[in-house]
Amino acid sequence: MRTVRGWFRETAGGLPARFWYLWTGTLINRLGSFVLVFLAIYLTQERGFSASQAGLVIGLWGVGGAVGTTIGGTLADRWGRRPTLFTAHLGAATMMLALGLARPLWAVALGALLLGAFAEAARPAFGAMMIDVVPEKDRLRAFSLNYWAINLGFACAAVLAGFAAQAGYLLLFVVDAATTLITAVVIFTRVGETRRAASPVRAGTAAPAGALRTILSDRIYLGFVALNLFAALVFLQHISMLPIAMGDSGLSPATYGSVIALNGVLIVVGQLFVPRLIRGRSRSHVLALASLVTGVGFGLTAFADVAWFYGLTVLIWTVGEMLNSPSNATLIAELSPAELRGRYQGVFSLSWQIAGAAAPILGGVVREHAGNTALWASCAAIGGVMAVAHLVSGPARERRAVALRRAAQSAVPVTTIEPPVPSTAEAAATGPAEPVRAN
Template sequence: MRTMQGWLHDTAGGLPRTFWYLWTGTLINRLGSFILIFIAIYLTQERDFSAAQAGLVLGLWGVGGAVGTTVGGTLADRWGRRPTLLTAHLGAASLMLALGFARDLWLIALGALLLGLFAEAARPAFGAMMIDVVPAKDRLRAFSLNYWAINLGFACAAVLAGFATEAGYLLLFVVNAVTTLITALIIFFKVSETHQPVVATAGGPKAQTGALRAILSDRVYLGFVTLNLFAALVFLQHISMLPIAMGDSGLSPATYGSVIALNGVLIVVGQLFVPRLIKGRSRSHVLALSAVVLGCGFGLTAFAETAWFYGLTVLIWTIGEMLNSPSNATLIAELSPNELRGRYQGVFSLSWQIAGAAAPVLGGLVREGAGNATLWMGCALIGGLVAVAHLISGPTRERRAAALRAVNQPAPPTPVGQQRATEAGEASLVTSPGSPPTENAAGAPAGEAR
């Protein structure tokens, strides 16, 4: 009993109350996340769209998401995390209902574009708020717990939605909208603003005007984001091409729901143990292993024909996903300057949205032009290349993270006598004409002092 209590405390103890409100909102929202799971099946079977038309709609969803994450990251830093989250969730809930009633292709395409924009605008604000409220030493387990909630909801949603389709697809849109609205209400009543504006000092960053330049000059971070983009192109095939492949094998939507639910079930069972498993290990090695396992899982899909074989492939690539998520989350937090957290989160989310737009289109083209087996073996090849890139670029990322931690670390308290002498020296600098302003190391712009 003591061992179990100790494990529970080490896993979930001591985290801020705001984190648990966010965690609860995540769980509720994901419990109703029916549409993203079944959108490909809905478009091809219920609306009788072709695979190319379905790919277009999914691609527009990704395009909207790309715009949403960019706008959401900027608003999270300028407007605040809380108002950005509320606006994004309320807009997403409204558009979810509108999309459920749309029938014409152009209306569904427009609805998917706008829904992607609002739904994904919440992502960078949410990530920035998590970093705001959770101390650095607790972020690995906090992000793991949040990821656990995402997948607990996902597993339940996949199974429930598979059966709910028998009552009509409109029910999926309604439930998804209601859970999104409940999440907005939790944020409205229980979550306060966490963003603390950074006061610019002489020689310090100009966070608002120089944000884009700072990010574009941060080659280390952009390289990390690029690797995530390629991994996401592989991973997101489970939403676009996997259900179509299972349909070609004669398997029903309910079977797809049950098979894909294995992804959430495995994460729910195992994700709470992953932080201990990878703690103290090289994040570059963990991310490389994750890419290899992810590629192998999707590569084996080329040989799947039965439900159990598809389920086996899902279990394999899920292990890769479990290793990837917490390492990614902590790296984003450590590579993001405090004053640009929202924007850095937005850029990382942008890689997912670009992949969301490109994955169904590229997957469909490869599948139709070169065959199903070529698509999945190509996924395996990409996974291997991403793994090699992580091993090569990892040491540089860790040096950047260490430098940024040192820059942002509060200075130790100065002894009283020394402090008086320092203050006297600073006073003489202030009164001396032509004295240059002192540099604020803690506010060095991204990409310059690390």
């Protein structure tokens, strides 16, 4: 019992109360996150749209998300985290209902576009707020706990949605809208504004007007974002092409829901232990391994034709996802200057939105013209290339993180700092782990 209590304290103890309100909002929101998981099945089986039309609608969701995350990142820094989150959630709930009631293809496409914009506008503000309220030494476990909440909700939602869809797909849209509204109320009423008051612009620090130029000149961060874009192109095939592939194998929507729920179940069981597993290890090595494992998992989908085999592939790429997420989250936090956190979060989220628009279209084209095997083999190849890229680019990212940390501590502009190149051991030490640890 004492060991269990000690593990619990290390995992969840000492985190700020505002973090737990954010965590609760995440869990509630994800418990109702039905629509995107089943959108491809809804469009093709319930509405009778073709696979290419379904890919277009899901792609427009991603296009809207790209716009929304860009605007949301700017608003989070200028307007504030809390009003941005509340407005985005309110708009997302409204458009969720509108999408569920839409009938013509043009109305469905427009609804998906606007829903993507509102839903994704909340992400940069939420990410910036999480960084604002959690001290640097606790961020790895905080992001892991938040990620755990995301997947606990996702696992429950995937199973429940598969059966709820049998009672009517409109119910999925209604429940999703309701949980989005509840999340907005929790965050707005229980978490105060976390954005720091504007301070005079220091020499060498980007003013708001030059924020975009600052980000575009940050080649190290943009390289990291580019790698995440390729990871997202592979990962998002589980929403677009995987349900279609399982349908071609004669499997029902409920079976897909149960299989994809394994992703959330494994993360719920294992994610609380991942921070301790990767603590003190080189982040570039962890991210490289994550890319390789993810590629293998999706690659094996080419050989799947029964539910248990599809489930096995999901379990494999989920391990890669579990290794990737905490390291990604802490890197974003450490590579983002404090005064530009919202915009940096927005640029990172933009990689997901671009992938959200491109993944279903590219996946559909490859599957239609080159075949199912070629699609999943391409995912495996991308995973291998990304593993090498993370090993090559990792040391530069860690040097950049050290420079920003020193600049923040000394209030000296980062542009004047030329940190020494650390050894391999030093680079590993700059990772997300801290000596004492309590999604």
